[in-house]
Amino acid sequence: MLRQIRKMHVKAIKMRWLTGGVNYSYLLSTQDKSKSWLIDPAEPLEVLPELSQAEQNSVEAVVNTHHHYDHSGGNLMVAKELERVKQGHVKVICGSKTSPAATDVPQHGQEYKLGDLLVKCIRTPCHTQDSVCYFVRDPHTGERCIFTGDTLFTAGCGRFFEGNGEEMDQALNRRILDGVGEPNWDTTKVFPGHEYTKSNVKFVRQAVYTRPGENAALDKLEHFCSRNDVTTGCFTVRDELEYNPFMRLDDPTVRDAVSDVEGCLSRAEVMNRLRKMKNAA
Numbered sequence: 174m175l176r177q178i179r180k181m182h183v184k185a186i187k188m189r190w191l192t193g194g195v196n197y198s199y200l201l202s203t204q205d206k207s208k209s210w211l212i213d214p215a216e217p218l219e220v221l222p223e224l225s226q227a228e229q230n231s232v233e234a235v236v237n238t239h240h241h242y243d244h245s246g247g248n249l250m251v252a253k254e255l256e257r258v259k260q261g262h263v264k265v266i267c268g269s270k271t272s273p274a275a276t277d278v279p280q281h282g283q284e285y286k287l288g289d290l291l292v293k294c295i296r297t298p299c300h301t302q303d304s305v306c307y308f309v310r311d312p313h314t315g316e317r318c319i320f321t322g323d324t325l326f327t328a329g330c331g332r333f334f335e336g337n338g339e340e341m342d343q344a345l346n347r348r349i350l351d352g353v354g355e356p357n358w359d360t361t362k363v364f365p366g367h368e369y370t371k372s373n374v375k376f377v378r379q380a381v382y383t384r385p386g387e388n389a390a391l392d393k394l395e396h397f398c399s400r401n402d403v404t405t406g407c408f409t410v411r412d413e414l415e416y417n418p419f420m421r422l423d424d425p426t427v428r429d430a431v432s433d434v435e436g437c438l439s440r441a442e443v444m445n446r447l448r449k450m451k452n453a454a
């Protein structure tokens with residue numbers, strides 16, 4: 174007899190790829206696909222046609238990772254259209270009321286239930302003060318993933334538009350890591366707000382781990398993204414800890430890269446210098 178295999182579903186929808194934004198919207202669904210969250214559907218005309226009637230009916234909430242227009246700009250139109258289709262209420266969950274049509278602003282650590290799925294809101298102020306990462310787990314299967322918006326990218330992080338290095342260090346290296354919990358780092362898949370992996374890897378290769386063989390995880394990631402245009406959901410929090418310099422602030426090679434020859438800079442200063450180098454790259 175076949176054992177039934179339960180599975181949460183994450184459908185990545187490309188937005189703004191032709192105009193260079195390389196954004197993702199995500200449909201997160203329960204195993205039976207009866208309930209969903211639609212995350213960052215900024216471009217209704219690119220997102221709605223990708224959803225079947227059943228998928229549109231399943232959406233309980235439109236959810237934002239932060240208020241920037243390329244994440245939140247579709248809230249009003251999408252929520253309105255989904256409410257028309259399903260003849261019912263659709264919540265709009267956001268980090269602040271700056272996002273259009275926001276109905277729910279979760280506290281740090283607040284949990285939502287989506288069918289059997291549990292979603293923990295991890296507030297990660299820095300890229301914007303209202304940045305929220307959503308950590309999802311299915312207690313029945315042990316599956317886990319995290320939607321990180323513009324806070325954590327594969328092999329990189331977002332710009333500090335409304336924060337500083339201290340806050341990004343807290344966001345990535347305390348709040349996300351503690352929120353996910355060390356036993357889950359290996360199994361939690363990362364779904365960022367943009368497909369920036371290739372350019373991030375290029376920067377890390379030029380600025381930090383310059384020699385192949387120096388960081389095996391980076392070598393592997395470099396090989397992977399030379400063959401795949403879509404990398405979202407392919408890597409875990411543990412992978413980030415191995416190649417993402419913004420999560421390796423005490424690594425001597427990272428300190429060398431920011432000219433901290435004596436290893437005496439604060440973590441916040443290392444973070445600031447890394448981000449400045451990336452901005453200029």
Ligand SMILES: [Zn+2]
Nearest residue numbers: 239241300323
């Ligand atoms: Zn942003």
